[in-house]
Amino acid sequence: MPELAEVETVARGLRPLAGRRIVAVRFGKTDFIDHPERIEALLPGSRLVEVRRHGKLLLLAFDREPAAAKAAPALPGARFWLVVHLGMTGQLVLHEAACPPARHTHVWFSLDDGRELRYTDIRRFGHLRLASPEELAVLVAPLGAEPLELSEAEFRRRLGSRRARVKALLLDQHVLRGLGNIYADESLWRARLHPMRCGSDLTAEELDRLWRAVRAVLREAIRHGGTSISDYVNALGRPGSYQKRLRVYGRAGRRCPRCHAAKIERIVVAGRGSHFCPRCQRAGRSAGSGSPRQVRVAAGKKLPRSLGPG
DNA sequence: AAGATTACCTGAAGGC
DNA sequence: TGCCTTCAGGTAATCT
Secondary structure, three states: OOOHHHHHHHHHHHHHHOOOEEEEEEEOOOOOEOOHHHHHHHOOOOEEEEEEEEOOEEEEEEEOOHHHHOOOOOOOOOEEEEEEEOOOOEEEEEEEOOOOOOOOEEEEEEEOOOEEEEEEEOOOOOEEEEEOHHHHHHHHOOOOEOOOOOOHHHHHHHHHOOOOEHHHHHHOOOOEOOOOHHHHHHHHHHHOOOOOOEHHHOOHHHHHHHHHHHHHHHHHHHHOOOOOOOOOOOOOOOOOOHHHHOOOOOOOOOEOOOOOOOEOEEEEEOOEEEEEOOOOOOOOHHHOOOOHHHHHHHHHOOOOHHHOOO
16 A cells, blocks of 8 residues: 555656656546546657656646647746655556556556556546646645655654544654554554554643654665565565565564564554554543543533443 | 544454 | 455545
8 A cells, every 4th residue: 555655666666767858658447537638638658758756646747748738728928736645556667568467557648768657557546637836736735744854853743733543643644644554553663653642632741652653664665675565566576675664564463573472453543454563552530532522521511321431 | 633433345253 | 267346445426
């Protein structure tokens, strides 16, 4: 599942393509693409000039052919961006043009060196679109801070003021951009925090631990080329190796690699499978079984019998 | 209005 | 053996 570390790895793999020109674009299914006709009109003849990662977004900057200006007056400038979100099963992989395409390949970008950049996406949760610099600014404006760039004070400010569960906050792209389910669980384990803890209940010391944990986990995952569990591969079609180093994700029932005593449990938090060590990551008072709404009711009003203590 | 839940999509896995 | 159901999760839309 492409999260920050996977998208970063793909971006690094695509960077050597800077300077290449797109000569043709071909589509399969386009129901996950915004205005494919715009892509068809603008990309051929354009040159890739830059590859960036923004959270889980892959941003490819192109300088357009002057001749293409007439074809797409909606993008008046010379520079535009191909914005790619890999969703759950998206892959952007460089192939020789002669290589037979994988199933679920939906976009072919033919390059001027005879190779093809292909977008494959089994479940089509991914997203593709073209954006002017102005449109891109609007697109990324709601996104939160880059996890590897924000300060500890900023991290504390963003999470410590929120009543939502810390797991939900880590997954919320408006708080931090780029974390997904795997690295959220790994970070919480490393910081020894229960996923159901509420952001505003975390002490400054706990938030500091979490900030350090997120950075350490992401750096380690990037160093190992990301996590390949089901579908993820890099821009050359090769898997990462961080799945071998996961401490809790997908390891329910196995012994905690830190305390070697308790077994990893899996519960649902924020609608997502959440893996943690019940011994190393204690729930604390605010992280009981009820929803935050029920906790609030419990503090002020009489409880229904079924929710009461004991 | 913040936080929770659901729909989207396909393939793998488990049950009978 | 094969069909059926359930589950996985990133995000946007919808509900409370």
